[in-house]
Amino acid sequence: MISDLFTASVLIGIAGSGIRLATPYLYAAIGETFGQRSGVYNLGVEGVMLMGAFSAYWATYETGNSLLMGVLVAMLVGLLMGLLTAFINVTLKAEQGISGIGIFMFGLGLSELLYQIAFEGERVPIKAFSRINIPLLSDIPVIGEIFFQQNLLVYIAFALVPAAWFVINRTTFGLQIRAVGQNPEAADAMGINVTRVRYTTVMLGGMLAAVAGASLSIAQLNVFQQNMTAGQGFIAVALVYFGSWRPFGVMAGALLFSTVNALQLWVRTKGIDIPAEYASMAPYLLTILALVFASRRVDQPAALGKVFERGG
Amino acid sequence: MLVKFLRSPRLDRLLETLMPLLAALSALIVGAVVLVLLDVNPIDAYKALYEGAFGTKNAFAETLVKATPLLLVGIGICISFRAGVINIGGEGQMVIGALMGTALALQLPDAPSIVIIPLSLFVGFIGGALWGALAGALKAYFNVNEILSTVMLNQIAIYTMNYLLNNTLIDPSQAQLASRIPQTARLSRATDLPRLWMPTRLHLGVVIAVVLAVLAYILLWRTTLGYRIRAVGKNPRASRYAGINVKRYIILSLLLSGGFAGLAGITQVLGVSHRMITDGSASGFTGSAGFNGIVAALFGKLHPIGAVPASILFGALLVGANQLQRTTQVPSAFVTTLNGIVLLFVVGSEIWTRRRARRRVTVTSSEATPPARQTSVEAEPAK
Numbered sequence: 001m002i003s004d005l006f007t008a009s010v011l012i013g014i015a016g017s018g019i020r021l022a023t024p025y026l027y028a029a030i031g032e033t034f035g036q037r038s039g040v041y042n043l044g045v046e047g048v049m050l051m052g053a054f055s056a057y058w059a060t061y062e063t064g065n066s067l068l069m070g071v072l073v074a075m076l077v078g079l080l081m082g083l084l085t086a087f088i089n090v091t092l093k094a095e096q097g098i099s100g101i102g103i104f105m106f107g108l109g110l111s112e113l114l115y116q117i118a119f120e121g122e123r124v125p126i127k128a129f130s131r132i133n134i135p136l137l138s139d140i141p142v143i144g145e146i147f148f149q150q151n152l153l154v155y156i157a158f159a160l161v162p163a164a165w166f167v168i169n170r171t172t173f174g175l176q177i178r179a180v181g182q183n184p185e186a187a188d189a190m191g192i193n194v195t196r197v198r199y200t201t202v203m204l205g206g207m208l209a210a211v212a213g214a215s216l217s218i219a220q221l222n223v224f225q226q227n228m229t230a231g232q233g234f235i236a237v238a239l240v241y242f243g244s245w246r247p248f249g250v251m252a253g254a255l256l257f258s259t260v261n262a263l264q265l266w267v268r269t270k271g272i273d274i275p276a277e278y279a280s281m282a283p284y285l286l287t288i289l290a291l292v293f294a295s296r297r298v299d300q301p302a303a304l305g306k307v308f309e310r311g312g
Numbered sequence: 313m314l315v316k317f318l319r320s321p322r323l324d325r326l327l328e329t330l331m332p333l334l335a336a337l338s339a340l341i342v343g344a345v346v347l348v349l350l351d352v353n354p355i356d357a358y359k360a361l362y363e364g365a366f367g368t369k370n371a372f373a374e375t376l377v378k379a380t381p382l383l384l385v386g387i388g389i390c391i392s393f394r395a396g397v398i399n400i401g402g403e404g405q406m407v408i409g410a411l412m413g414t415a416l417a418l419q420l421p422d423a424p425s426i427v428i429i430p431l432s433l434f435v436g437f438i439g440g441a442l443w444g445a446l447a448g449a450l451k452a453y454f455n456v457n458e459i460l461s462t463v464m465l466n467q468i469a470i471y472t473m474n475y476l477l478n479n480t481l482i483d484p485s486q487a488q489l490a491s492r493i494p495q496t497a498r499l500s501r502a503t504d505l506p507r508l509w510m511p512t513r514l515h516l517g518v519v520i521a522v523v524l525a526v527l528a529y530i531l532l533w534r535t536t537l538g539y540r541i542r543a544v545g546k547n548p549r550a551s552r553y554a555g556i557n558v559k560r561y562i563i564l565s566l567l568l569s570g571g572f573a574g575l576a577g578i579t580q581v582l583g584v585s586h587r588m589i590t591d592g593s594a595s596g597f598t599g600s601a602g603f604n605g606i607v608a609a610l611f612g613k614l615h616p617i618g619a620v621p622a623s624i625l626f627g628a629l630l631v632g633a634n635q636l637q638r639t640t641q642v643p644s645a646f647v648t649t650l651n652g653i654v655l656l657f658v659v660g661s662e663i664w665t666r667r668r669a670r671r672r673v674t675v676t677s678s679e680a681t682p683p684a685r686q687t688s689v690e691a692e693p694a695k
Contacts, residue, residue, distance in 0.1 A: 043459060047652070084656075093666075094659040097398040097459050098610065102655035105603060109648025110346075116643035117350055226645075227593070234463040241457065277475035284464040291456040 008142075014262045015146045019154060020220065021258035022251075024049070024212040024229075026157040028236035029243070029250045030164045031208030036240055037168060038201040039181040039303035040089050043100020045209045046233025047107020048081040052210025053217040054111040057224040058118055060126045067129055067218055071153075074214040075207045081107065082206020086199045093307040104233075112226045119224075128222040129153055153215045160208075164247040177201055181301035184308040194308055209233065235287050242290045244299040253290065260286055328665050332611050335657035336625070343650045350642065357640050364635020365628035371635075373512030377584060379627030381406070381576035381598070383521040385605025386612065386619035387528045388444075388572030393614050394532060395565035396545035401447055401462025402573040402602025403594040404469030405440035409574020410581050410597065411473055412439030414588050415481060417499045417581075425502045432503060433520075433578055440574015441567045443469065448566030452559035458566065466602070470594045477590045495589035505583040515583035521623075524572070528616035541565055576601060599630065600648065607655045626651065 243249030413436030612618030
């Protein structure tokens with residue numbers, strides 16, 4: 001049965017769903033990259049994703065299936081969650097690992113609470129983002145099927161990678177982000193407003209994490225489920241380490257993970273004699289392994305997770 | 313004028329003492345706002361919450377039953393956080409501890425209580441300890457961020473549980489049925505933890521947990537081992553120069569922390585459910601005690617004795633949530649939200665504690681106290 005894997009249609013299917021499954025990782029991890037490059041470590045991504053997933057689904061449903069409104073409302077909710085994170089981590093200078101758990105629990109609880117109240121436990125499917133076949137490109141055999149028959153959020157996610165690279169490496173704001181993440185005291189002395197830069201990156205990260213959640217509830221699936229992210233937000237944080245804080249590295253990690261995910265989903269549906277539970281473990285085991293190898297890198301922003309005290 | 317008042321040391325001292333209560337109060341106020349937005353009278357809701365948790369003898373006993381795993385996890389959290397290690401793996405450690413203890417108890421159906429209870433508890437501790445130590449070793453030897461590794465180990469533990477309860481450990485009578493509920497057989501009656509307050513479900517676990525809280529306090533503040541754990545947490549670099557094997561203490565703190573979580577898991581089995589059953593998620597078994605225990609520990613100022621009342625408070629919230637759902641139709645997820653808010657308030661409010669500590673250093677150092685004290689107070693939060 002495992003030989004089924006090596007047929008063209010199966011491989012193309014897995015590669016295609018690998019691309020699609022990379023979407024939430026990409027949004028969340030690129031957002032987290034901005035935060036971490038500026039020295040703020042946001043572990044609450046998972047909670048923000050859940051809030052994004054719920055609010056996108058809810059807004060889509062309430063507006064008579066306007067997916068655009070769904071994404072916009074999710075972005076707004078993400079901005080607010082980012083503002084909360086920034087206030088606690090930057091202004092109140094909280095221990096960032098712990099405050100992240102607070103954000104996670106808050107998002108986990110609130111998204112379920114609102115879902116229960118708004119839908120009373122009923123599953124009301126919406127019409128999710130449909131596939132857009134890019135003219136001409138989608139007709140290319142193999143490549144077209146894998147890359148150019150995806151939904152809109154997938155295309156935007158991949159477009160975000162070079163955009164993030166450009167912002168971080170080629171703009172003044174990107175230079176400020178890096179300066180603040182490496183040496184906030186020096187950046188401060190140079191006249192950069194450390195607090196403002198960090199608020200901006202963390203809120204941007206919150207917004208992108210919410211879109212990551214939206215990509216689950218109104219693109220990959222068409223409903224919200226309690227705790228539907230199942231650890232993907234935490235994996236996204238790990239991907240930032242794995243990609244050594246570079247957008248393209250993060251993308252490579254996201255693709256590796258999503259391909260493993262697509263593969264394990266295929267294994268499970270095929271009923272191959274690997275127990276489904278073992279297949280499900282694969283992405284998490286891979287994360288730990290990835291962290292073992294990523295840890296040897298020395299590219300970590302020097303001020304990551306450290307509190308900045310002005311004049312201190 | 314206002315600024316001067318806000319910066320006065322006296323206010324800081326007052327705030328620090330009252331901080332957990334202020335954090336809880338603020339969280340309740342934020343919760344009330346959420347309730348109002350949901351069109352629920354917050355006074356009715358909080359009354360239902362209180363009644364549900366303390367209203368009757370049975371309610372109070374249930375509160376203590378729910379507080380037990382929170383306290384056990386919380387004790388472990390105190391140890392690891394004091395060592396500067398953030399253990400988010402309580403859920404997974406509970407699951408693995410419970411699995412190992414349960415597997416042992418299933419193997420020895422005829423053993424008398426006096427043998428099987430301590431043995432199962434011990435094995436449960438070991439299970440959680442190994443799962444925690446794994447993250448510790450990854451941190452010590454491969455510099456793997458323990459927050460991320462413990463989260464991943466949680467997921468791996470869940471799938472291990474689901475696999476074992478669907479296969480190896482499944483109740484033989486369930487294995488015959490088409491439904492195949494993923495649960496173990498009921499453990500022998502000899503494994504049941506003694507009930508303390510008939511007819512409620514209050515069991516010996518609560519006493520074990522409180523005794524261990526005292527022992528953990530002694531360990532942390534009255535032994536060399538505990539001193540070193542705290543030293544590593546305050547300042548790993550200084551500890552290394554002082555000849556402490558930092559790696560060993562990182563692993564040890566996660567080992568102990570995981571062990572207490574494992575104990576929380578097996579205590580739930582022996583004291584409450586008497587079998588393991590899974591709904592596919594970790595919280596189906598743990599009731600999210602692995603996370604809520606963190607909140608309880610932080611609320612108790614990372615002090616094992618402080619964790620005792622904190623656990624009762626959060627146990628009460630969990631039990632009260634059911635009553636809340638029955639009388640006001642507010643889903644019990646409200647309490648998860650509230651716990652998240654409490655945690656945010658607690659970590660957010662530490663700025664005042666730190667500010668005060670710094671001011672104390674400035675004052676005392678001008679009075680020429682030995683510099684050693686400065687380093688211990690001023691040390692950056694280990695991370």
